[in-house]
Amino acid sequence: MPETLPPSAYPRYRSTLFSIALMLVSTALTAAPVVRPPSGTDVDETRMVSQRTAPPQPCIAVPLGRVTVLLDPQELAVRAAARPAQWTTESERMALIEGQRAAALLAAATATVPPNGSTATAHGCSHTVTTLDAQAQYTLLAALEAGSATVLVAGDKRPAAAVAIRYLGTRCGPLCGRGLLMVSVPGQSAPFLVQDWWVS
Template structure:
């Protein structure tokens, strides 16, 4: 038997005795598999999420910082949404925006029989003590909704203003004067009554209330984290407001 034929025969017998040798990969197989793995590693995955851009991150940070600032100083706007007493105030312009709007709001033409008086820049504002008392006693002890939370805050404000008033003098009608300087909460109580038209307003030296007041909502933005808003109340025809309340800031 020739040698090539002998080698072929011996190789066939070896494969028959050890079948596992049939599946052994060749050198070319290793080379091809290595190239395929290397190519797969070089190709970027289409499912890899893109990192957020700097602009997107800055916008999210600005929103997170701005919202609490606007909310903290625009707390008085809740008076507009939920109201106090028998009538709710009209909706204010949105806080945190550029706005310059003036509204003429009719007020009481007579002083309340049981009143609380506040003097602001020479102008006397008379509030109904019975209405303040109802608001103070109607506040919930606990809250579960936003309306209940704001009713609790507004009731506490009304109660604090009632406590700040001195005993009534012997005038008619009997008014309990508030002689101390009003803080932010007190101002929001007075402002809410003016927005609802529930106050009587007397200019300096006058004996009869004016029929209406002008309420100006002024907001100015200068950037994502820059801006402020104020609410100014004045008597029509007078150049200066008698009440200026901080509305919002950022």
């Protein structure tokens, strides 16, 4: 007969599997970093970035006017847990910053209790972020750049297949210039997210 695990081994076995899963997800999240155009230069580049076509479960809803962005809290938790206590390399420094930003967004998510008494929004998310600080907004932008978000437009039956991310930088002198990142849904006239990129 095949050997079976004793009941006392189940918690340890599940813990090991969970650790392996976290490691695999963490590797996937950091395997292909997004390379932006050079900052501090004149640039006007727009990229079409495919997004998830099905909402993650569970999910966090971030309403931005007529657009709602859904994020995977498990991915955010992995980023937050992966931040090092100290850093000695540039990659460790960035992991610390990204982990702090992910933790900030998770902390900003509040439980959603719609009037009908259910525990989820119409999108199936049990938590919502209604106020984005700078840290949380960077995390939202990073998810859109990586294509790991689900983007819903009011009135549309299906999530947007992609978003347009515009990198706009203008220099007006050695110590004069500004860069912006603008995210929009193709076909819409205005971006639903605008983020400072660089300032000189």
